[in-house]
Amino acid sequence: MKFPIFMDNHSTTPMDPRVLEAMLPYFIEKFGNAASRNHQFGWEAEEAVEAARAQIAKLVHCDAKELVFTSGATESDNLALRGVVEMYKDKGNHVITCMTEHRAVLDTCKALEKRGIAVTSLPVEKDGRVKPEEVRNAITDKTILISVMLANNEIGTIHPIAEIGKIAKEKGILFHCDATQGVGKIPVDVNQLGVDLMSFTAHKIYGPKGVGALYVRKKGPRVRLVPMIDGGGHERGMRSGTLPVPLIVGFGKACELCDQEMPAESKRIAAMRDRLQAQIMGALDECYLNGHPTERLPHNLNISFAYVEGEALLMGVKEIALSSGSACTSATLEPSYVLRALGVGSDLAHSSIRFGLGRFTTDEEVDYTAKRMVAAVTRLREMSPLYEMAKEGIDLKSVQWAAH
Numbered sequence: 418m419k420f421p422i423f424m425d426n427h428s429t430t431p432m433d434p435r436v437l438e439a440m441l442p443y444f445i446e447k448f449g450n451a452a453s454r455n456h457q458f459g460w461e462a463e464e465a466v467e468a469a470r471a472q473i474a475k476l477v478h479c480d481a482k483e484l485v486f487t488s489g490a491t492e493s494d495n496l497a498l499r500g501v502v503e504m505y506k507d508k509g510n511h512v513i514t515c516m517t518e519h520r521a522v523l524d525t526c527k528a529l530e531k532r533g534i535a536v537t538s539l540p541v542e543k544d545g546r547v548k549p550e551e552v553r554n555a556i557t558d559k560t561i562l563i564s565v566m567l568a569n570n571e572i573g574t575i576h577p578i579a580e581i582g583k584i585a586k587e588k589g590i591l592f593h594c595d596a597t598q599g600v601g602k603i604p605v606d607v608n609q610l611g612v613d614l615m616s617f618t619a620h621k622i623y624g625p626k627g628v629g630a631l632y633v634r635k636k637g638p639r640v641r642l643v644p645m646i647d648g649g650g651h652e653r654g655m656r657s658g659t660l661p662v663p664l665i666v667g668f669g670k671a672c673e674l675c676d677q678e679m680p681a682e683s684k685r686i687a688a689m690r691d692r693l694q695a696q697i698m699g700a701l702d703e704c705y706l707n708g709h710p711t712e713r714l715p716h717n718l719n720i721s722f723a724y725v726e727g728e729a730l731l732m733g734v735k736e737i738a739l740s741s742g743s744a745c746t747s748a749t750l751e752p753s754y755v756l757r758a759l760g761v762g763s764d765l766a767h768s769s770i771r772f773g774l775g776r777f778t779t780d781e782e783v784d785y786t787a788k789r790m791v792a793a794v795t796r797l798r799e800m801s802p803l804y805e806m807a808k809e810g811i812d813l814k815s816v817q818w819a820a821h
């Protein structure tokens with residue numbers, strides 16, 4: 418086993434060596450600008466970009482011409498929300514989203530609110546899913562866009578996107594989906610999901626960092642966007658700027674590999690994830706699974722360990738790269754807004770750990786991680802007076818704590 422062990426595949430993924438191999442010729446030998454129409458260098462680069470575009474389109478079942486290359490999912494989310502709001506401002510000024518979206522969507526909505534856009538942020542169920550009926554009830558005659566993610570990056574919960582897509586279609590409202598965590602991990606078909614715009618990125622699927630895509634529906638309806646970046650009119654005018662050919666080639670290769678390997682890979686990873694869960698929860702009491710038990714990404718596991726601080730737990734297992742449900746913001750430790758939206762109490766939100774398995778995770782690493790987590794939680798609980806009191810049957814809520 419090699420240390421440290423990477424169990425944080427929701428934050429990013431290592432690049433697949435086959436992706437790097439595909440990219441290498443496009444740095445030095447084939448360095449042309451894909452927009453150069455007059456010579457071999459340009460033609461070669463353009464051909465590589467279009468081949469990659471086709472590989473990416475195949476994975477999400479769209480037409481290659483419906484893809485706009487961006488710098489990543491953050492930019493795709495921004496372009497989708499800002500671009501639609503600006504283009505359709507005469508039709509309305511209301512956007513519907515959900516409380517557990519990624520910051521790339523939530524912060525963009527906040528910025529739009531400052532410019533007079535009304536935003537409804539829908540709550541979620543205890544399992545992290547937004548109810549399609551809630552979406553329907555939030556729609557007004559001013560609604561121009563609905564934005565709900567495919568799968569959550571913390572708890573792995575998969576939203577009922579196809580059902581929401583049907584409602585959006587019925588009401589004639591554009592539907593954007595941040596599918597960053599789902600693409601490449603679960604089957605994604607833009608028509609089956611009924612989405613009009615969809616964001617995703619290469620670095621979460623074993624591709625390079627710095628390149629992503631926005632799917633923009635061309636037919637039924639034809640979606641139009643006001644661009645955020647003006648320039649040479651690249652990407653049908655929606656995103657100007659010289660295309661990063663090596664990154665795009667890598668993105669294409671990463672999608673091709675996901676397409677080929679997903680059926681076997683997702684089964685293998687889900688089995689490892691289930692074993693990790695069983696080993697941890699079988700050995701420890703008072704552990705709680707966050708998110709939906711089955712409507713969940715195959716590589717995600719999120720557990721709260723009562724009476725243990727997530728940050729302290731991570732310090733105890735430094736040789737494993739994990740993520741906790743507390744975000745360090747300036748001076749204070751804020752519990753995850755995603756877990757809070759599920760109704761998880763502040764204490765349990767602070768005790769949560771996210772495990773993100775991936776293509777290169779091994780059985781050995783899973784067993785090691787389970788063993789170390791159990792040992793670290795047990796040790797921390799042995800030092801916890803609260804845990805001891807709870808074990809003795811004292812109802813902690815009834816305790817009269819001395820005032821400071």
Ligand SMILES: *Cc1c(COP(=O)(O)O)cnc(C)c1O
Pocket residue numbers: 427428488489490491492519521566568569570595596597598617618619620621628629
């Ligand atoms: C990682 C992530 C993003 C941001 O993607 P970048 O390519 O890093 O900008 C957006 N949304 C979700 C759900 C993500 O997991």
